[in-house]
Amino acid sequence: MARWEPDARGRMTRAALDLYAEQGFEQTTTAQIAERAGVTERTYFRHFADKREVLFDGSHELEALVARTIADAADDVAPLDAAGAAFVRVAGELEDRRDFAARRAAVVAATPRLRERELLKLAALRDDAAAALRDRGVPDPAASMVAEVGVAAFKVGFEAWIASGQARPVADEVRDALTVLRAQAEV
Amino acid sequence: MARWEPDARGRMTRAALDLYAEQGFEQTTTAQIAERAGVTERTYFRHFADKREVLFDGSHELEALVARTIADAADDVAPLDAAGAAFVRVAGELEDRRDFAARRAAVVAATPRLRERELLKLAALRDDAAAALRDRGVPDPAASMVAEVGVAAFKVGFEAWIASGQARPVADEVRDALTVLRAQAEV
DSSP states (O other): OOTTSTTHHHHHHHHHHHHHHHHOTTTOOHHHHHHHHTSOHHHHHHHOSSTTGGGGTTHHHHHHHHHHHHHHSOTTSOHHHHHHHHHHHHHHHHHTTHHHHHHHHHHHHHOHHHHHHHHHHHHHHHHHHHHHHHHTTOOTTHHHHHHHHHHHHHHHHHHHHHHTTSOSOHHHHHHHHHHHHHHHHHO | OOTTSTTHHHHHHHHHHHHHHHHOTTTOOHHHHHHHHTSOHHHHHHHOSSTTGGGGTTHHHHHHHHHHHHHHSOTTSOHHHHHHHHHHHHHHHHHTTHHHHHHHHHHHHHOHHHHHHHHHHHHHHHHHHHHHHHHTTOOTTHHHHHHHHHHHHHHHHHHHHHHTTSOSOHHHHHHHHHHHHHHHHHO
């Protein structure tokens, strides 16, 4: 990022979320986002490909975090424990951005095109987790299924966190989802 | 459907898939699909809202099948068994349309906008399964997690079926995915 644009990405992200919440995603233009963030539209497009991507900044970092956490787990850690720890850690990243996460979740839930993009983000997280598990020697379909369950716990835990007004840490909600699934798998 | 248009929906669906495979989704227009199917564009839009929906005909029937199968399971059937049976049954519906399913999967995988729509379809299946489980008295987050695992087994089993050249019945692939996940959950 250029030195003369301190936190331009962050300003654009917050401006976009504000506008989507105020007037709706479809009604908002990139020109409006740029104006509110105090940048030119050209600058906007240097950072984000379109109107959706501005709400998915940092997705690649989360994917890298999932892959790295799984890769770094000790050799004797079971696949579901490694994947579970990775998604608990990803969830933990959201705890520092509670308000943003809750407002973003509301906008995404209300906007079909953002919901689709969110599902694509989760599918990418699943693919990265499955690849990291395969690198640990976990064969398919186990690697894919364990990665799916990790993402599922993240989704379900995140939804519970939002629905409950963020009463407990989101990492705890994700852990609970995994624990509950293990119990169901044993029935 | 009108009497004077025998299998118009089927013709449109096949025409769309052929065109998407031949020249790509983005390059295909609804006018071209209508022409190849021997209907007017107006007829096309009477059946499908846009260029994507034509490849998602029958999604509501699959959602209903999932919900019904879970609802019809005997009271003493465990949640994961009820959900598993529902998604094995949905998979079974694809066995009669092997060639179509394989060609459709290739087009969806190659087209980001269709991938997003496919993920939305799976999310709807998950929501219906979770609601059906809640109706059986399964609380959250268990209902959501079990529904997620059912969809995950469907996805992973379907992918294995396609990747293997449809060597074994897709229902068996879905069953295997569930069995493998249960084993992982016990580790």
